[in-house]
Amino acid sequence: xxxxxLFLLFVVQVIGTHLQVKEYRRAVKELHxxxxxxxxxxxxxxxxxxxxxxxxxxAGEIRxxxxxxxxxxxxxxxxxxxIAGRTIYDLHAEYAALPDKRRAHYKGHIxxxxxxxxxxxxxxxxxxxxx
Numbered sequence: 001x002x003x004x005x006l007f008l009l010f011v012v013q014v015i016g017t018h019l020q021v022k023e024y025r026r027a028v029k030e031l032h033x034x035x036x037x038x039x040x041x042x043x044x045x046x047x048x049x050x051x052x053x054x055x056x057x058x059a060g061e062i063r064x065x066x067x068x069x070x071x072x073x074x075x076x077x078x079x080x081x082x083i084a085g086r087t088i089y090d091l092h093a094e095y096a097a098l099p100d101k102r103r104a105h106y107k108g109h110i111x112x113x114x115x116x117x118x119x120x121x122x123x124x125x126x127x128x129x130x131x
Contacts, residue, residue, distance in 0.1 A: 017073070054116060065109075
């Protein structure tokens with residue numbers, strides 16, 4: 001009986017993981033259509049973690065962002081309000097100016113912005129080297 005219960009929990013976990021990976025791929029694909037994509041995460045030992053996906057154009061203007069936050073397989077990506085239309089550089093500077101405790105809350109956002117900044121900087125370097 002105990003073995004059957006453990007097997008059932010394992011099957012539910014596998015199904016839940018599959019659904020979350022499918023949701024992640026769908027969100028990345030959707031935002032990739034809008035431009036460059038940066039992905040970051042904030043992992044915690046206890047409590048909810050999050051995954052942040054931010055899309056921007058080649059000038060660094062944010063087109064959209066989504067975040068999945070929670071501890072269960074029922075978590076879904078939701079839009080990040082208030083970042084569209086801003087630049088990745090301004091938003092990154094705003095988060096960097098926060099006190100350490102507040103900045104830790106935005107660790108996933110900062111990682112996604114860092115990835116976008118690095119991608120745009122390397123693209124600009126390649127374009128200037130080719131000119």
